[in-house]
Every structure is written in C-alpha cells, then in structure tokens.
Amino acid sequence: MKKKELQGVKEIARRANVAIATVDRVIHNRTGVSAKTREKINKIIAELNYQPNLLARRLASGKTISIAVLIPSVTEETDFWEAPLQGIQQAEAEIRSYGINVNLFFFELSDPNSFITQANRILDSTVDGIVLAPSFVDEAQEFTTVCQRNGIPFVFIDADIPGQQSLSYIGPPLFQSGYLAGKLSTYKLHETSKLLIVNIATSLDSFTYKQIEDGFKTYFTDHELKYPILRADIRQTDFASISNHLQQLFDANTDIDAVFVSNSRVFSVARFLDSRQSSQKPLLIGYDFVNENIHFLASGTIDFLICHQPKDQGYRSIMALYQHLVLLAPVAKEYYMPIDIVTQENQAFYRN
Amino acid sequence: MKKKELQGVKEIARRANVAIATVDRVIHNRTGVSAKTREKINKIIAELNYQPNLLARRLASGKTISIAVLIPSVTEETDFWEAPLQGIQQAEAEIRSYGINVNLFFFELSDPNSFITQANRILDSTVDGIVLAPSFVDEAQEFTTVCQRNGIPFVFIDADIPGQQSLSYIGPPLFQSGYLAGKLSTYKLHETSKLLIVNIATSLDSFTYKQIEDGFKTYFTDHELKYPILRADIRQTDFASISNHLQQLFDANTDIDAVFVSNSRVFSVARFLDSRQSSQKPLLIGYDFVNENIHFLASGTIDFLICHQPKDQGYRSIMALYQHLVLLAPVAKEYYMPIDIVTQENQAFYRN
DNA sequence: TATATTTACGGGTACGTACCCGTAAATGAG
C-alpha cells in the first residue's frame, strides 16, 4: 500500500518481477536473458514508453564516443575554415559531459596526399563517427567507402558528394546560391552591360563550381535577360597572375558592370579593381565572410558577400553525430544552410 | 599507495580531511561549517578549479527551476510570434532534463490589460526567471520594476527598454536595420524618384519605430542623397483604411519608386500595389518572414524582407536564463540578431 | 552545576543507469 511508484528500469524490473540487471541486459541487447523474459521486458518497455535518463546514463557509463574531424587547416591565404572549427569546438564543449571526444585531423587544400595521410590515421584509430570536408572528391570517396564497410557513420560538411551513404550533408544549396548571385548582379546593369564570372582555384573541375555557375546563368535564362556573360578561369592563385588575367579581360571589354567570383577569393578581384583607376567600378559579388573580404566590404569595393554560416555548419555536423550516436535519433540526410546576403550595412551584426 | 585519485567533492573532502557533506555545505553556502573549515575548503576548490558535474547535480537534486514566458499570442492577423514560440519550445526540450519548467503566458497586442493580467499571474506564482516582450512600454516597466525588487532575472525579447536592469536583451539592432533598408531602397531609384516610409500600427509612438525610421533617413543623409522621403502614418490597420490612405498618397505623387514599411504589415502595402494597375511597380521593402509576406515575396511584389531570426530569439532568451540560473555563468547584456536580407531567390532556405 | 539549545560534522541513502562478479540451474561432453 505504501509502495512508491518507481521510475525507469526499477519500475520495469518490478513489473517483470526480475532484477534491474536483467532489464539492463535487455535494454542493451546483451546475452544472458531467456527469450521469454526478454519478450516480457520489451513489452513493458513499450507500454511505459521507457525513455532512458540521459544524465544518469552518462554518469554511470564509462564508455566514451570518439568523433574524428577531417577538414582543411586554417592558412594564411584563407581563414575560411576557422569558423567551422569554432562551431566544432562549441559543440564539443556542449556535449563533452556526454562522454564525447572530438579529435581534429587537418589537411592542406594544396595537397591531396595530406588528406590521404590523415584519413589513414583516422582509420588506424578507434573512431565512432567522422565529420569530413570532401575537398578532394576521389580521395574522399575512397575513404568513405572504407567507412561504410566498417559501419562508421560520416557527415559531409560544406560540400556534398551525391550517391554516398553519408549520415548527413550540412552545407549550402549551391545552385540556388549562384542563382541569387545572378539576381544581385542585376542591380547596376545598363542596357549595354556585360557580366563576368571569375573562377579562381588550382582545381576547377569540381561539382561545386559547376553548380554555382549553372545557378548564376540560369537566373538570366529564366528571366530572359540577354546580357553577355564572360568567364575567367584562373588557376594560378597568386595576385600577379589574377591581376594580369583580369587586366587583359577588362582591356578587351568595356562595360563590364558586374563581376561574380565563385568562391572566397573575391578579395583578389577587389584588390585588382581598387588598383585600377577607373571612374566606374563594377558591382562585385563573392563568397565568404573572411577577413580580407570583410575589409573590402567595409570599404565598399565588394557589394555583396554570400555566406553560408560556416560556424553553424561545424556545430551542426558534430551535433548530427551526437544525435545519431547518443540520442539514437534520426538525422536529416541533408541540412541546407541559409543563403545569407551580407552588405556593408549589415556586416557588423553578421554571425558567421 | 593504491589510492586512486578521486574527483570532485570526494577529492576536496579527502584533501580537507572532512566529509563530503561538509564540502557540499560549503559549495552551497549553507550553515553548519566553521569559518576555518569553510576557508580551507574554499581554498582547495579554487586550487582544483572545481567544476560541478552538471549531470550528477541534476540527477541528485530534486529542485526545479521555473521560467515564465510573457509574449503576444499568435493571432490570425499576424503569425510573427509563432517562430519565437517554437524557439522557446526547442530550448525547453533541450534543457528539461536539467530540471527546468517553462510556463507560457500570452497577452493580446490589442489590449494592454491582458499584459497586466498575465504579468500579475506570473508574480503570483513561484518563478525563477522571466522572458518578456515589452510591447507595452509603461506596463512592462512597472512589471520589471517589481521583478527587480524581488530579485527575479528577466530577459527582453525582440524589443528593448533601455535603462532597465534586464539580464539580457535579445533582438534586432533597429537603427542599423533601418539604415540597411535605406541602402536597399536605392536599387531602383532614378533621378526624379521619391521614397515613401509607411508606418502601420495602432500605436506609433514607440521607441522601435523611431529607431528604424531614423536609421532609414540617416542612410540618405550619410550619402548625401537628396531624394524626397514621404511618410505615411496609418493607425487604422484594416486593409480598406490602408488602401485609401495609400491611394491618396500615390495620386498626389508620381515617381514613388521605393516603399519602405517599418514592420511586418508590408503585406497590406503589397496587396494595395498589386491591386493598382500600374506599369511601374515601386521597389517594396518590409519586415518579417510571416506567411502573408512570404506569399508576396514569392510572387515578386515584395523585393526584400528584413528578418531577425525570431525563432532563434526565442531559443536564446530561454538559454540565457539557463546559463544564468543553472550554469551560473555570465550572460551578455545585449545579443543583437543578424540583419537578414530575404529575397525571392533565397527565401526557400531561410531559417526564420 | 545541570539542563537545554545550537553548531559542527559525518554516515548513509537517494537520484537512474551501467556493469562486474557470484550463484544456481541447465546443458553438453566424456
């Protein structure tokens, strides 16, 4: 009569007339329980809609979960990956008390072998989940194929590889991002204007650039706007090469009134435009809230930066694995970031 | 020799040569400890930089923390407050296991008495912290004065009242928001263009509208742009009144090429512009990602919506109190939201 | 001085779950 209602495993054990150790074995699918007892306990679990108390579980369990992060290192050239790293570290701080360790493995964007080396180090360790930036598509696919075979869940950050069994992709919707750039580039156009797309990277055959450029051009097709769209593919990323290349283009073409740079190297184009003594400066659009770009945005040389909240990408990629590994909850296959428009006027409050 | 290193209160007790119950009394500043013993224990706490294990603390403590939320109800007229409510509920779900209860108290934006009634109900309950939207400035100030006297921390959401001892303000930087609107409104201007600011609300003397309008006008002053800026203050919020008012204005003025609406009722202006058979539609800017506005954004009548992530505002306001009440950590006095520019092209990925 | 009250302190139990190790019973092998 004075029996106080118990909770959790104790109540299940009481109802099933077994010890809580037996309930625990059923919950964790361990051996040492007869089929009959197991069935009886599972039925009570379902009736009670038993939800484990995560606080107690973490406190009692000695098990740790290891997450590996494989992303480009922050370089002098670009600090883009600083923000995802901060998001990753923020997530780690939040979930550390749940027994999660995050280990960082950096590679160089200029060296596919560094990716392979770090990927192999990850495979040599005991790892429960992986966050990776698939900057080198072939190498990343080889790596993720091994992960799939070993049953290790992985999350793509900032770029996707379609057709992979990733747990999740967390990054920008690239086609639509380029489409928006198309719209923004129209604000300073005249009847005789030309537009210029600038791609600056050592390797330009990736899925990423193609999506962005397709989106940009599709805006003009959809709206039946007939402006000529020039294109500059620049594989030497030093400023002198960029400057020469652009100089030749601008010399050969008057009326370039809008320039769209398909990645974060828009600061090089801004620098070029600033060094050019021209009465009319074209509208300039590029990507990413990195320090160099912020400087030219503040001075007005860059008109729009399109940004995809890289810090939140880092945060969410870790949290996706937490959700999968700790909460045992489903994770969205794709989480597209918002397409943020950053201008001189709102940049002070932008949260990258 | 085989003594395993202990952690937390056990290690402190070992070093101080007291029982853990005594350490507990010191940690919680309870009586029953001599000054000498208390000082010795506090010194060890500082040496070890003791951080309580929150999981264990919540598991062991029977105490609950009660947070009251005082915000406008979601109405047929505007669903703006739906998003903050979702953010609040998300935060609650995340921190419920830490012993936090969130209780919702809604008031009507058309009725200051409803605010007073709900505020008094909150004061009659046992409450540890409050999130409130200070829609009615005088009433809100009275309420927060009582909270201060009773030592109850409160967080302002979406609007601030300067000079109050709030724990935090979480909302948009309004002046800068209006300033950005000024910039955006220039994209379709010609030499003879006029601009129009539209304020639609029953009460227009609040701090909020003044900041926005000041920001808008300051953009033109700063850039020495001499366009005439008309203004419409509309206190009857039904569509017929708005329509009549605007019709008269447009009849009396040709060349209104940009319209800036200072709140979420921009859908009424959009509807008016759509009903007007005019060959040239002015650029239209307003606030908030509410359903009616999204509809006109998608169709192209509205060119820009300026948004301040109201869902995240709700989430962060609860988390600010959690940080203060549970983590005992400092909270930023002001957390300004990003100023988001939402267009037809990026609206599908906007996370309100 | 005797008695009552207050202060200082510690053992023990609780929270909900994880998991070790021991015991009894059932099953398999020689």
Place this chain on the structure above:
DNA sequence: CTCATTTACGGGTACGTACCCGTAAATATA
C-alpha cells in the same frame, strides 16, 4: 553417471552530487 561449460539471473557497487538525520561537542540559560 560425473564433471565441465554455458546460460540465466540478481546483489552489489559505481558514477558525482544533494540532502536527511543522527551524534558529539560547544555554548547558552536557569
């Protein structure tokens, strides 16, 4: 049939903190 191995099960301890209640010593009061 005897002995070895496996299976099923439960008591107990652990995790780190919170807090109750009992005991001894110190202090106050009559």
